[in-house]
Amino acid sequence: GPSVGSATHGIHxxxxxxxxxxxxxxGSCGQCLHDYATLLSGDPRYRAALGTGxxxxxxxxxxxxxxxxTDPNYARKLTAVADTLSRVLGAEPLKLAAAAPIAAGSGTL
Incomplete structure (x- = not known):
């Protein structure tokens, strides 16, 4: 599909x-999220992530x-961003949000 080039960095x-x-x-956020859900549900490397509730x-x-x-601090950074968003938006901690399992091939998140 379509792609865009950008400078990035990896940690080695x-x-x-x-x-x-x-x-x-x-073309839309929905397409991006669908692709992300398909990646996570279709790749056995990420199966454990889907079981975290x-x-x-x-x-x-x-x-x-x-x-x-590749960033060894990826999990810490992602969690910090989620916590910050939760505080800024005045929401409950994100880990308490309602979640539904991703059904493989359902096209629905």
Whole structure:
């Protein structure tokens, strides 16, 4: 599908290395979220993340263990962003939000 090039960085042996990369481009947020759900539900590396229920920290840690990101602090950073959004938006902690399982092939999140 369509893609866009952008500068990014990866972490290898505890050092960040900048490089250009191609990223998927989407026509809508819904398309992006559907693709993300398909990736997580279809790749056995991320199966543990789908079993974390409503716990954002456990979800992020399972993604990191599955190799989703090269940053060794990925789970901590993602959890911090979720916690900040929760505070800024005045919401309950995200790990308490209602969640429903992703049904493979359902097209629904």
């Amino acid at each position: 042996q505890r050092h960040a290395h900048g490089h250009p990369a191609q990223f998927r481009a989407y 409503n716990d954002v920290g456990a979800f992020a840690a399972a993604l990191q263990r599955g190799g989703y990101a």
